[in-house]
Amino acid sequence: MTLSVIRGGRYDRFMSKLPSPASAMSLAEIQEDPERVAQDLMRGGVVLVLSDERDVYLGVLTRDPSVLGDAELAQQIEAGHLPPLEQLLADPGVDETQPA
């Protein structure tokens, strides 16, 4: 068994469930090392995205499932790779909130 001691501020940050690591990067900086950015996102991190001049705040990169899933589905529908939501819901799906 391995025990780890997490001290002070690091413990508080871990328990708060705030995303970590969190950083602010310009588009050019993201392009320089997309693999590292992707690894940080996969670990639960976020990146505030700025324009290359750092004068426009563009948004947030995240792989938070509650955001990513909605975004992926919307993009697939709007790009025409999936039919509109009402057609998708016409599938005889399984609703796990309903008794069988």
Next chain:
Amino acid sequence: MRTVVAPLAPEIEAQLAGLGPELRGVAEGYVARLRMEPFLGHLLGRGLLGWAEARAVYFDADSRPAELLGEHRGRLRLASEDPSAGPRYRVVYRLLVAPSAAVRVVQVLAVGVGHRAPGGSDAYRDAGLLLAEMLKREQRRT
């Protein structure tokens, strides 16, 4: 949360047609089963499919997708056997989980042989190509 299967892309329909009736029936059975068990396939860890958190279900002609409890285990690979001794075919898919719409969409990316000889195509390669193509074919809204 409701789980639905998205209509199959023409590429997937062609792959199913190429399997022949028996294997096609098994593959379609697994696709249908994903409505009930969307996390059935194992997570893929590498490349674009890994980033997309795609999954793969293994099957063979003697697999029985309707048997949820695994009464008939089919041909399983023993630890002493070569990895190629397990089920030959794969359904590669990904899950689009949209909490706002309370829906989980199964998007099938490829169906076919898991590992073909070098240079040939296989389900993983086909799935990666389809995913890459979808990202490139982003239709610009006017």
